[in-house]
Every structure is written in structure tokens, then in C-alpha cells.
Amino acid sequence: MRELANGGLEHLSLNWATVREKWDLAETIEGCARHGISGIAPWREPVHALGLEEAGRRIRDAGLRVSGYCRAGLFPAADEAGLRAAIDDTRRAIDEAATLGAECLVILGGGMPPGSRDLIGAREQARDGVAAVLPHARDRGMPLALEPLHPMYAADRCCISTLRQANDLCDELDPAGEGGLGVAIDVYHVFRDPELDREVARAGAAGRILAFHVCDWLVPTRDLLLDRGMMGDGVIDIPRIRGLVEAAGYDGLIEVEIFSRLDWWRRDPDEVIRVIAERYRSVV
Amino acid sequence: MRELANGGLEHLSLNWATVREKWDLAETIEGCARHGISGIAPWREPVHALGLEEAGRRIRDAGLRVSGYCRAGLFPAADEAGLRAAIDDTRRAIDEAATLGAECLVILGGGMPPGSRDLIGAREQARDGVAAVLPHARDRGMPLALEPLHPMYAADRCCISTLRQANDLCDELDPAGEGGLGVAIDVYHVFRDPELDREVARAGAAGRILAFHVCDWLVPTRDLLLDRGMMGDGVIDIPRIRGLVEAAGYDGLIEVEIFSRLDWWRRDPDEVIRVIAERYRSVV
Numbered sequence: 262m263r264e265l266a267n268g269g270l271e272h273l274s275l276n277w278a279t280v281r282e283k284w285d286l287a288e289t290i291e292g293c294a295r296h297g298i299s300g301i302a303p304w305r306e307p308v309h310a311l312g313l314e315e316a317g318r319r320i321r322d323a324g325l326r327v328s329g330y331c332r333a334g335l336f337p338a339a340d341e342a343g344l345r346a347a348i349d350d351t352r353r354a355i356d357e358a359a360t361l362g363a364e365c366l367v368i369l370g371g372g373m374p375p376g377s378r379d380l381i382g383a384r385e386q387a388r389d390g391v392a393a394v395l396p397h398a399r400d401r402g403m404p405l406a407l408e409p410l411h412p413m414y415a416a417d418r419c420c421i422s423t424l425r426q427a428n429d430l431c432d433e434l435d436p437a438g439e440g441g442l443g444v445a446i447d448v449y450h451v452f453r454d455p456e457l458d459r460e461v462a463r464a465g466a467a468g469r470i471l472a473f474h475v476c477d478w479l480v481p482t483r484d485l486l487l488d489r490g491m492m493g494d495g496v497i498d499i500p501r502i503r504g505l506v507e508a509a510g511y512d513g514l515i516e517v518e519i520f521s522r523l524d525w526w527r528r529d530p531d532e533v534i535r536v537i538a539e540r541y542r543s544v545v
Numbered sequence: 546m547r548e549l550a551n552g553g554l555e556h557l558s559l560n561w562a563t564v565r566e567k568w569d570l571a572e573t574i575e576g577c578a579r580h581g582i583s584g585i586a587p588w589r590e591p592v593h594a595l596g597l598e599e600a601g602r603r604i605r606d607a608g609l610r611v612s613g614y615c616r617a618g619l620f621p622a623a624d625e626a627g628l629r630a631a632i633d634d635t636r637r638a639i640d641e642a643a644t645l646g647a648e649c650l651v652i653l654g655g656g657m658p659p660g661s662r663d664l665i666g667a668r669e670q671a672r673d674g675v676a677a678v679l680p681h682a683r684d685r686g687m688p689l690a691l692e693p694l695h696p697m698y699a700a701d702r703c704c705i706s707t708l709r710q711a712n713d714l715c716d717e718l719d720p721a722g723e724g725g726l727g728v729a730i731d732v733y734h735v736f737r738d739p740e741l742d743r744e745v746a747r748a749g750a751a752g753r754i755l756a757f758h759v760c761d762w763l764v765p766t767r768d769l770l771l772d773r774g775m776m777g778d779g780v781i782d783i784p785r786i787r788g789l790v791e792a793a794g795y796d797g798l799i800e801v802e803i804f805s806r807l808d809w810w811r812r813d814p815d816e817v818i819r820v821i822a823e824r825y826r827s828v829v
Contacts, residue, residue: 292674318780336768339645347718373780374762377780378780378782379782380737380782384739411697412696412697413695413696413738413739413766413769416737416762416764416780417780422739423739426739427737436586443744450744452664453664453696453706454670454696455699455706455707455709455710478700480656480700481769482697482769485697485765485766485769495700496657496662496664496700497662
């Protein structure tokens with residue numbers, strides 16, 4: 262397991278959404294560089310706002326790695342046209358991620374389309390969507406990171422809720438291990454998974470852990486989406502999970518992604534980053 | 546699959562918590578009888594308030610079955626004394642359930658004790674707790690129904706989050722199939738489980754489905770605990786899951802359990818029950 266306590270921030274990446282209410286992408290790039298953070302995870306909206314080429318240039322000039330590009334997928338749709346549109350959009354996201362030099366593109370499965378109660382059908386569409394974009398991702402050299410989200414988002418955001426589902430999908434779509442497809446592991450989504458240890462090891466053995474995200478689970482959690490906690494403020498045993506992930510071979514960036522409408526989004530991002538750096542060294 | 550559309554309410558049971566803000570237990574017993582509902586699921590607090598013997602007498606006089614008694618378990622504790630207290634309390638709950646003539650006692654795993662980040666340890670305590678009370682449950686002829694709760698409650702309410710965990714625990718503690726131990730399946734907690742079909746069949750094959758609960762998952766869900774929906778108002782394919790459960794051999798009561806601070810708890814319980822009866826016939 263890597264030593265974080267006494268070193269620099271060479272394994273730390275900041276997901277833009279952590280400071281989204283105060284900083285645009287240009288400010289976030291500058292902030293990461295100013296604090297000595299090594300990576301950034303931009304979202305598509307602020308990239309488009311700044312301009313794709315400009316965003317890539319600024320990230321490179323700041324010497325930042327891109328731990329992941331957020332986000333695409335969201336395939337399930339009410340009709341074939343909707344699914345095709347999601348596939349086309351994900352192909353564009355692959356191109357954007359390549360331009361930015363991202364280490365992976367984060368793929369969410371998507372939820373059920375409005376009015377649907379067919380979760381199994383949604384999962385089939387998610388599989389079909391990933392299958393449809395995988396060749397383009399390989400052409401562009403852009404790995405797709407399937408991110409299982411917490412089961413509380415299964416209905417409306419991501420029908421892929423467990424690491425086992427994501428691993429199964431990787432096996433199904435990449436049976437020969439050609440690559441270009443893997444998983445993103447976020448402690449918030451997986452800490453409660455009774456199959457976690459086995460499935461992390463399984464993903465690692467296949468060389469498929471493409472990203473590792475941290476934040477914390479607060480008790481009580483006041484909002485299903487926007488009440489994530491700062492590392493150390495909740496109940497997740499983050500070092501244990503990081504240990505599993507690193508024992509499985511992951512040596513990439515540790516990305517901090519905190520959606521916190523009631524707390525961290527209201528604070529000065531420079532303060533937020535100082536706390537992140539302190540917690541990164543002490544409780545991650 | 547049983548026909549519900551044109552019959553009476555002979556398979557319907559009402560969990561007291563559905564009307565808890567307006568009716569005490571005596572009123573709920575009268576209400577169930579008045580509306581032709583066949584069963585009731587009382588909680589311990591209102592039973593204690595009415596008096597155990599009196600509650601049992603009124604339920605019997607009303608001709609109601611008791612689909613389950615809520616609830617006990619909640620074993621994980623900060624120390625041995627806490628675990629012993631939870632075990633003792635669960636033994637008392639077994640006695641109470643027997644006095645009420647309940648068809649099962651609902652057992653929750655419990656969450657991590659305050660300050661703990663040891664979810665694996667909590668699961669071990671839950672296992673030890675169930676093991677400790679199982680002989681007494683068998684002596685009293687009171688089946689224990691392990692109810693896996695949605696993973697969003699794993700930290701603070703129930704470390705048993707999946708039907709697979711509950712089935713595994715049954716296999717571990719009752720390897721010879723002596724009985725007295727099974728599962729409660731609530732659509733709210735399990736609808737999103739990718740292993741649902743297999744694990745329902747597994748529980749049924751072992752004769753371990755002791756209870757079936759319905760409500761609905763709302764999109765959006767505004768509160769992690771108290772925003773359950775009325776059947777038909779959300780995204781759960783309830784008939785599909787009831788089909789799985791009944792195909793697995795379950796022929797017991799269908800219990801409605803809705804925690805709804807923002808909606809149903811505010812309404813006249815007679816109206817709530819009329820809607821339940823209508824939805825029971827049309828969307829369950």
C-alpha cells in the first residue's frame with residue numbers, strides 16, 4: 262500500500278464537481294496547480310464552456326494528469342433513436358477525452374427511461390450501448406471505465422449497481438482481455454458491498470481497475486445525491502478499501518469527488534482543497 | 546401467481562407503520578377489520594403501549610392474522626454488553642411475537658455502532674446475534690425472518706443488505722434445514738438487486754420465504770428513510786417480483802409497509818387503506 266502520510270500530493274486528483282459551485286474549469290486547473298495536486302477530473306459541461314482545445318491546453322500547461330473524464334453512457338432510452346443518440350454522444354465524449362489526454366472515460370449505465378419499470382431491460386440497453394462504443398474507444402486508445410453507482414441510484418441514474426455487474430459486463434464484452442474496458446471504483450458506491458473484496462481482486466487480476474475515487478458516507482445522509490462527506494467525516498473504512506485496490510495492482514491517481522450542497526460546495530475552494538490534502542495524508 | 550384483481554383482501558396485511566402518525570394499534574386493528582383486511586403487522590412500541598395481552602386479544606377478536614412482528618435484532622454494539630443486551634431484547638421480542646400469534650418475527654441486522662467503520666465486524670455480530678437467539682425462537686415456534694434492507698441503510702440500520710447475504714446466513718446457521726429461520730422480502734429493498742431472481746428462487750427452494758412486503762420506490766426519492774411510495778406510484782415492477790416470490794412457493798400474506806412523512810402519513814388512514822386496497826387489486 263502506498264505511503265501517503267509524508268509525501269507530496271503526487272497521487273491526488275480533484276474531481277471538478279467537488280468545487281463546481283464556486284470555480285469554473287479554468288479556476289479549478291489553476292487551483293490544482295497552486296496546491297500541488299497532480300490530477301484533475303473535468304466534467305463535460307465546463308469543458309464545453311471553456312472550449313475543448315483550450316481546456317486541454319490549460320491542463321497540459323499546468324502539468325496535470327486527467328484521472329478521468331466525466332461522463333458518458335446513460336444509454337437506456339425509451340426507443341431505438343434515444344439509444345442511438347446516447348451511443349453517438351458517448352462516441353463524442355470518447356473523442357473529447359482523447360483530446361484532453363484523459364486516462365479513462367467514466368461510463369455510467371444510466372437509469373430506466375421515464376415511465377419505465379423495466380430495470381432488466383435498462384441493463385440490457387446499457388450492455389448494448391457499451392458494446393456499441395467499445396470499438397471506437399479502442400480506436401482512440403481511450404479506456405472506458407464502467408462505474409457502478411450505489412444501488413439507491415439504480416432506478417434513475419445507473420442500473421449498474423455493483424462491481425460484480427461491472428466485472429461481468431467486462432467479461433462479456435471483452436472475453437479475450439483485449440483491453441479498453443474496465444471499472445472505476447468509488448468508495449461511496451461500493452463500501453457496503455458484501456462482495457467487495459472478491460470483486461476488487463477480480464477486477465485487478467484482469468487489469469481492469471482504471472480509477473479510484475474517494476469521499477465518505479455521512480450518517481445521517483440528508484440527500485440521496487448531494488450529501489457526500491469529506492474523507493474522515495463518515496463511516497467508510499477508506500484505508501481498507503484503498504488497500505484492497507492497491508493490492509489488486511492499482512497504482513493510479515486517487516480522485517476526490519464530493520457532491521455536497523449543504524457543506525463543502527458552500528465553502529471557499531481553497532479551504533476545501535487544503536482540507537482534502539490534509540485528509541488525503543491522514544485518513545485515506 | 547395468485548389472482549388479486551377480483552377477489553377480496555384475503556392475502557392483504559397492513560403494517561402499522563403505514564398509518565402510525567394517525568392511528569394507535571387499537572385503531573389500526575379496528576381499521577383493518579372494518580376494511581376487510583386479513584392481516585396486521587404490529588410494531589413493538591404500540592404493542593407495549595396497548596399491553597401485550599390486550600393487543601393479542603384484540604387482534605384475535607378481530608380475526609386478523611399477524612403477518613410479522615416488527616422488529617428485533619439490531620445486534621451490532623460497541624461492546625459485549627451491548628451485544629448481550631440486544632440478544633436479550635430479541636429473546637423478549639420472540640416471546641411477544643409468540644403471544645401475538647405472529648407468523649414470524651422480523652429481524653434486522655443492525656448498523657455499525659456509533660463511531661465504528663467496521664462493517665465486516667458488524668456483520669459478524671449480526672450473525673452471532675442471530676445464532677444466539679435461534680434456539681429460543683425454535684423453542685417458542687417463532688420463525689425469525691431476516692430482512693435485508695436497502696444498501697443505503699447498511700451503515701446505520703442493517704448491515705445485511707442483500708437477499709444473498711440473508712440466504713447465506715440461513716445456510717450457515719441452519720445447515721440441516723431444521724427451520725425456524727428464513728427471510729422477509731420487501732420489494733423496496735430488493736427490486737434493484739441484480740441477483741434477485743436467483744436468490745428468491747434459492748430462498749423458496751429452502752422453504753425460507755417467511756414474509757413479502759410491498760410499497761414503491763419514488764423517483765425522485767426525497768428522504769432516505771421516510772419517502773416510500775404507494776404501490777403503483779413508483780418504478781418497481783411489483784407484479785414481476787410477486788411472481789418470482791409466488792413461483793418460489795410463497796403463499797402467505799402480502800404486507801403493505803409505507804413510511805411516508807411527506808404524503809401518506811398526513812392523510813386520513815381510512816383513505817390510505819382504500820387506496821391500498823385498490824392498488825392491491827390493480828398493480829400488485
